[in-house]
Amino acid sequence: MVSSSQKGLHTLLSANLKKLTITPPSASSPDFDFSEVFGPLTPHHNNSAQSPASTSSASAFLADPPVIYNRSHSFVGPSPRYTLSSSLPLQIQELENESLEIASESESEIISEKKIGPGDFEILRVVGQGAFGKVFQVRKKVDRDDINGGDSDGDGDGDGIYAMKVMRKETIIKKNHVDYMKAERDILTKVMHPFIVQLRYSFQTKSKLYLILDFINGGHLFFHLYRQGIFSEDQARIYTAEIVCAVAHLHKCGIVHRDLKPENILMDVDGHVMLTDFGLAKEIDESSRSNSMCGTTEYMAPEILLSKGHNKDADWWSVGILLYEMLTGQPPFTHANRQKLQQRIINEKVKLPPFLTGEAHSLLKGLLQKDPTRRLGSGPNGGDDIKRHKWFRSINWKKLEARELVPKFKPDVSGKDCTANFDRCWTTMPADDSPGTTPTAGEHFQGYTYVAPNPWLSSDDRKVHNQGEIKEK
Known part of the structure; x- marks a missing residue:
């Protein structure tokens, strides 16, 4: 027997269906x-057997780029x-x-x-x-x-x-x-x-x-980065552009993610990336700051570690760390001891590998500014300033957000329930x-x-x- 509320919903649905017009999809406008x-978080792999023996020296970049190592976890x-x-x-x-x-x-x-x-x-x-x-x-x-x-x-x-x-x-x-x-x-x-x-x-x-x-x-970005070791600049460019779009949207909604890292980014069947795990996200007013000590240490901005208060600018630092890791195989600051790792993030300069282009160097320098007021994306235009950077010159942002830019790499997926x-x-x-x-x-x-x-x-x-x-x- 159908209830009155169900009849009402059926009537409403029927009325809306009559108004519906379906436009055939085209290749240019999917x-x-x-x-x-x-x-979930992709399990951490201990890849020490594959990694170069030395990763602390800039000279390590002259040989084959190092690959992902075992990093710490989110505080929450x-x-x-x-x-x-x-x-x-x-x-x-x-x-x-x-x-x-x-x-x-x-x-x-x-x-x-x-x-x-x-x-x-x-x-x-x-x-x-x-x-x-x-x-x-x-x-x-x-x-x-x-x-x-x-x-x-x-x-x-x-x-x-x-x-x-x-x-x-x-x-x-x-x-x-x-x-x-x-x-x-x-x-x-x-x-x-x-x-x-x-x-x-x-x-x-x-x-x-x-x-x-x-x-x-399609699995976590970490899973594919671990398999490949590093991404080319072309491959990393479309992933980073999609991440920038997602983060900029969060910021416009007054939301800071605060735990951006490859384990919290998924890849769909078409090769597009998807932000996930909002367990540390927070709604913050434009003029407000949070004093919480949270995140994953390798990706935490200096202002978080210094307890100076942080806002959306901290996410752009994490995007810079993400890009660095995609291009080199590991974050720029690493150490087995958390306290020493924090000191490196606060005090040491970022070593930029010579095999990257000058435009990639420029973007990394802009995102990895230790002073949040000087960081790329911190101005009134927010993510738009990042989108205008010359490293993204080849990106058509309207097509990107419409998912019309197809990534060259697609994960091997056999069906919707494939794991x-x-x-x-x-x-x-x-x-x-x-x-x-x-x-x-x-x-x-x-x-x-x-x-x-x-x-x-x-x-x-x-x-x-x-x-x-x-x-x-």
């Missing part, structure tokens, strides 16, 4: 592709690599049977008619593990009564492959990271960009938080979302539930829809 991926986020046998069997176990958070009676009937929870997703395999829980590759179960066809990524093929990030409330509360987790969810609901992973759903049970994001099956580009130490783990041990009071995470707006609805209808889905008070 549609945006927001399909597939979110992933993923845990170190887990050593597991590749022979572990894949075991899919039943999800915990917990009650979802209950919407108030005053909220939209959409919630009471159709709630989203762990039972709506079939776990396929583990693709990562962090400090607060696991990241699973999942398939959304098809619901015949779902007006979206049971496949919210809109391709109609019923695959519905996503990444499900599961975090334990008890651990989050004990580590005093409630604000970080809430900020990650809130920021992801506000951002939509062709080079930023998209949040589809968020919900909670008595003991866990869940984020459902697009699954990007060949994720480390086997994750994908061979038992796929088990085990029951939470301790139910946690819900007051810490009020308003966590979210369903991405239906793309068929008009802007006014979306507003009403979202008020019903994510109303917080």
Whole structure:
């Protein structure tokens, strides 16, 4: 039997479909592709056997460029690599049977008619593990009564492959990271960009938080950089340009990422990069500064290490470190001792390898200015100043943001559920979302539930829809 609210939604959808006009795609103007991926932090590889014996001297650049080494972790986020046998069997176990958070009676009937929870997703395999829980590759179960066809990524093929990030409330509360987790969810609901992973759903049970994001099956940038050793300037240019576009968009939205690194950048099936992991991101006003000590040490700007307060300019330093690593195989400042590493970042000059072009040198010098007020991108024009740099002369920025500039390298992907580009130490783990041990009071995470707006609805209808889905008070 169909309820009155379902009839209303069907009527609304039918009315909008009648207004729909479909323009045949052309080679020069392809549609945006927001399909597939979110992933966990790629496990760190110990590559010392492959790396040159000396990396501290500038003379190391005269030989073959060094490759990625084992770096430190984010202060808030993923845990170190887990050593597991590749022979572990894949075991899919039943999800915990917990009650979802209950919407108030005053909220939209959409919630009471159709709630989203762990039972709506079939776990396929583990693709990562962090400090607060696991990241699973999942398939959304098809619901015949779902007006979206049971496949919210809109391709109609019923695959519905996503990444499900599961975090334990008890651990989050004990580590005093409630604000970080809430900020990650809130920021992801506000951002939509062709080079930023998209949040589809968020919900909670008595003991866990869940984020459902697009699954990007090309793997992490770190995974491909580790395999190749270094990228050519042409290859690095398009990746850096896409990262600059994404970061500039975040800054226009008043958001600072604060943990940019190859492990937090994914690659889709077409070779485009996607920013992910907003666990350390923060909304900061243009005139405000944050004094938090957070990030991954090798990528942290000097002003963060000096506790001088930081804002969006810190992200442009991290972009400079990213570019340096893509072109040389390692960050410019390295040391096994964290305190000595911090001193190097604060005091030492960046050594620019001679095999890079003068234009690459110029861009790196601009981004890696220790004084944030002199850093490229710190002015009133922000990322536009970076886009105008001569190293990006060959980039057509409008075509880039329309995903019309096709990267030469495409990851080897066999299908939407392919995990060949994720480390086997994750994908061979038992796929088990085990029951939470301790139910946690819900007051810490009020308003966590979210369903991405239906793309068929008009802007006014979306507003009403979202008020019903994510109303917080």
